[in-house]
Amino acid sequence: MDKTLSNKDTRRGFMRTITIITCMGSLLFGYNTAVVNGSLSFMSLKSQLSLSPFNQGVVSSGLTLGAAFGAVFGGPLSDKIGRKKILLFLGLIFTFGAAGCAFSANALMLLGFRFILGLAVGSASANVPVFLAEIAPSEMRGQMVSMNQLMIVFGQFLSFGVNAWLGSQFGSNAAIWRVMLGVATIPGIILWLGMYFVPETPRWLASRGKFGEALVSLKKIRSEAQANSEIKEIEASVKKDQEGSKKQSSWQDLKQPWVLQIVITGATLGVIQQFAGINSIMYYGTKILQASGFGERAALISNVANGLFSCIGAIIGMYTVDRLGRKKLEYSGLVVCATCLIAVGLISTFGGGAGWTGTAVMILVLVYILFFQGSLGPVTWLINSEIFPSKYRGLGTGITIFVLWFANFLVGLFFPVMLAGLGLANSFYIFAACCILGIFFVHARVPETKGVELEDVETFFRAKYDKSYTGSSKI
Template sequence: MGALSFGYNTSVVNGSLDFMSKPSQLGLSSWAQGVVSSGLTLGAAFGAVFGGPISDRVGRKKTLTFLGVIFTVFALICGFAPNTTVMIISRFILGLAVGAASGTVPVYLAEISPTKKRGKMVAMNQLLIVFGQFLVFVVNAILGNLFGNNAGIWRVMISLASVPGIALWIGMYAMPESPRWLTSKNRFADALQVLYKIRSKAQAESEINEIKTVTKQEQQNAKASWRDFKKPWIIQICITGGMLGVIQQFAGINSVMYYGTKILEASGFRAQAALISNVANGVFSVLGAIIGMYTVDKLGRKFLEYCGLIVCATCLVSVGLIKTFLSGLSWIGIAVMLIVLVYIIFFQGTVGAVTWIIISEIFPSRYRGLGTGIAIFTLWFANFIVGLCFPTMLEYLGLANSFYIFAACCVLGIFFVKARVPETKGVELEKIETFFRAKYDHSYKGQSHLN
């Protein structure tokens, strides 16, 4: 439900923004549309930074319960916003909750998952994000077509984001706390009881012993703080995680998920037809996330990153070439829509899922809250840049040139993944740090077997 709220709130502007922008409503210019859309993602960047330390202090469970309250209250405030200022402020606060959830949910899943199923479990986060986006596309298409004559229908579209917030708020009461968080507070008995619920007895006892060993080693060191992030090997992990987030966003996915109706309209669709066709974006997102969930533990993280970035770059260039050289032909709109659907299914099944998984895996337990927050702050800030600039890019550069820029970012991402990202498939969380320490910590005597 945290991921579903994430997906719904980030994409609810796709379909509601045109209604919101009408003179009888908020009367938004193209720049103001970008600010309303990206205000949430700017808040999410800061929420990701502060969410990690808060969840480290009070626990994953309490943090997610509180976020459910924020999702509920501020979705309703957005829906009843009397002016643009209230909308932007409320979207920013809602973004704080989205960012905190984006950091806490994958960490929580990674910490409770068996090693062999960790990729699949964390990929469920991506699945529910895109399902939330699909859900909002369906809701907006139905409401927009049935009640399109009422310009105020956008208020209903946005207010409905409170429903998954309520589900998260209530549902977290039934969830166990993370066993790894409990052991970080020396609550080993409570951690073992949680493991008994989600593992076999033998697995639970073996895992608690391994966690105890690692925890005791970590407790010999001082408590993690911002000063620790001056260490070269920790800086390198932060750079890797942050750049993965930048690559994910600059591949252009949220230009499609936030402004899909505008892209379709720019390709020749009428407004109502664009709303309906945009639902296909949500369907293919869900299909891609399901495929990624079942392949990430079989094919590996790096292989999927390579495949996704190559196919995404190809699709983006193809749309650009069609718009550049074949503009005006009757079938252009359908061709663009089909290529965008291929782009979506590959992105969500590869880059979209793998980025969240790797970020949740690469930081050592002691630094995971702060480190994950830094990486996801970078991801969300890149998201903010895309959301803020894309309406203006579309207006002044056109669809083709905008997509060429995103394609170039995909190509650069391939080189970065090859040079900097280890393969983490099937590797214990406690062992992943050896890759970075062996490579960047000259005082470290251990060896890494990751590649």
């Protein structure tokens, strides 16, 4: 009995280690996207890169444009070379890209390295949730994949904290932005070295016909009985996917209506997540606070609260997603986020510049962040990692995450223009309208995947959209 408990504890400890190492990619995702929030003011000084407002948007969104392409190519590449190898390779790119940004001599050079970092960020955003979903037991899948979201927002919080500390302590040195960007080399090295000790996912190994290696991998993270049972389910699923064709997934597979419908569902969820407006706050939080009446230094320090509330929300989401289910969290997040955005708009419109408006806007923004990061944030990544059959998972998540990142790119590029041209109120009203439209889409198109085996999620879409399919959905 003691030996059984000891083995169980060892497996759990190993699973935690795997999750932490893998999620360094998520932390780097968060840090590199948010580090411009606070460092831009230093880059823009005449003694540094002398960035215009539009160039600030280009530098900020250059990473997200790269991320869009990293996602669409990173998914299929992971299908070919493996989930482990792609993440190991990304550790190298993250380290190289962050160092390049820190030593950039001009804006064009910085943009180039930000784009390279974006390729790694996008690929990590597509592959980390898939890796965790494929390696986790079904009862822990929601919590483990949601760790991806927690580490993203922790990376953002870390960047806000680093920027606030460096800015307040060493703000007299205009080149301090180089240190802010260069800190990201540390988790890059951890991801690169750590992935050498992480096993490949059993489902990917099985998809390549390596059932023996898949079983060995499973036995490292499951009991022997669980491993033997699960390998049979995986083997049956893989053989079913390969019936009638031994080809890898390709763009031609999108001609199958049910596969295309999964892609449309996942991609639209990504657009909803981004057009809810979260990254207008995470990238330009200091500007929003300044527009609400805060001074520059006060806005920089207060912006740390955005990162803190993001972490709290992500932790709440991680422990509720397997209890409440995906759809309930998505609904609640969309409703609360829309309400907060409308309230901020009304205060900005009718507050009349009163002294209390800045504090009220900050409180509403923090409530918005708390609910977003506890619902829309993790659920979007989680559902995208669950809805594709193993054969199409790399291709499908690559496409859907490409769309998500391109939507992110549009928000990052045009929000400063919206803020200047439409004002804070009208900009937030547009984001609120997107949240409301999202509620109707989720109701019509998204299945509840809580506690459902990945192999069973496929039946929902096939039963609904594949006329030749004779099976019935278990969802």
